[in-house]
Amino acid sequence: MRILLTGANGLLGQHILARVAAHPAHEWIATGKGPCRFSCNEPIVYESLDITDREAVRALWNRYRPDAIIHAAAMTHVDACEQQKATCWQINVEGTHHLIEAARATSSFFLLVSTDFIFNGEAGPYTEEDVPEPVNYYGLSKLCAEQLVRASGLPWAIARTVLVYGNIPGREKSNIVHWIVQQLQQGHSIRMVDDQWRTPTWAADLAEGCWQIVSQQACGVFHLAGPDMLTPYAMAQQIAEVWHLPAELIQPVNSLSFQQPARRPPRTGLIIQKAIQQLHYQPHAFTESLHIIHKQLNQT
Template sequence: MEKKRILVTGSNGFLGHKLTEFILKNPDYELCCTSASVNRNPQNEGYRFQQLNLTDLEGLGRLIDEFQPTHIIHSAALSSVEVCESDPVLCKAVNVDSAAYLASHCKEQDIHLTFLSTDFVFDGQHGPYSEDDACNPVNAYGQSKLDAEQKIIASGCSAAILRTILVYGVIADKKRSNLVLWAKNKLSAGEAIKAVSDQWRMPTWVDDLATACLLAIEKNATGIYHISSDTLFSVKEVVEQVADFWNLDKTLVGSVTAGEIGQAANRPRKTGFVLDKAKAELGYQPTPLHATFERIEQQIKELEKQDER
């Protein structure tokens, strides 16, 4: 059987790290990674890495021609809501133009594309959402992701669009944080924190998301798929779950509203996903929150052992 040749963009990102880890475990895959900065993954052997800015479309095209991927996972993005609002030119270049360029290449060269999108394509008024629900972004980041989705679909390339929500977990790069690790580290240090009590999400374990990307590749899936956990929590409830699991002082967790931190208008209030399509067509099965915490604790210990060597 011919090996699948997978190009991962944004390999220094949270999902990119996990994809690198998972792909390297499969002898049927060959891997090429690219990111805007130097390779920060301590797992740096067994694959090709090229530093490349997504705005360099010519360089991206050359890399595709050289590596000749059978599949591309486009995880790179400008994901800061505030930066997307303040720099619309950069937002479009990184989030929309690169996706359209990749889709065009994929169509021409019969490459399968997996594109990572977001729950922020929705306005948060009617969640949880299915793939067929109407999109109505409330910020420039969500709009750019929706624009990219539409460019990919219009290209006619073979593409799986995976929307996801509030990704968390642990990777080897300690500089990369997320809601769960932030809460755990702050509470472990005895620091009081505030968490938003009036935004609801279905947080996604990064290992589940990476698995979903590889399921999409294995099945050459096409269309839009919702990938997250299957339980709706307020952001504050997630933080309280962290405190409970790691036996930390939950009285340190205070409440703040989205309005008090300027997020009432530019963040969806309640998203969450209906996962029926991903479960039926991809075989995707989300891991319950508590079970992911157990695995995260194991992964933290494994990384600590590696650091000691």
């Protein structure tokens, strides 16, 4: 199978490639905006691609004619999406539309990576059947992308996830775990929200779930998240414990103490029973994944 991956330079994209690089049975065309930021070895081919450029997308598709796509490229910074709505729409919605148009030429399987932020956070955690109602522009853009995929006429799947974190050995990529470790190691006091709830997702687990969807050609919506419902404050406490860092530097605060351009849903989180049953998805507990990341970082 020939598979196109967008967002290959991102945390999820790099974990997907790390997951499959040792299995040369499939061809991978990894794409990202700008130069390759990982070790581009066979069977992975890297191509720079701006998904907002319709003709560039079409030309690349015609060159490789992939059997499947994992569409992980997106503008994900929630406040930036709120402040730069036109750019957010271009990337998250129009970019998805361009890829769908190209994929129709080969009737390719289309997997879109989406988000818990399509929900309003009033009644989480959520199942795949719960009704979306985004409270910020990022969530709205991803919901619109989902609707395009559903209406595409292609064999499709949507993988929703939550607050992705992780580490690629030797390839530093910022996320909540790295940021908290860095701040505490430098002796900085940090304020962490204690009234918002999420099911944080290890990038390695998400990559495995995405691979199971594509390899099985499993159609429909799947929630791929971690098994633990935590506040960012509770996450920071566990991170401090695993890294043996001073937890007293972590201050619990109300989300209203932050003035942010984009509203955050208070309680999202995703119920993952469907993925467990149909995909045999087995995500790691948050603390378990932290110990693995800690070990990886100590080896680099």
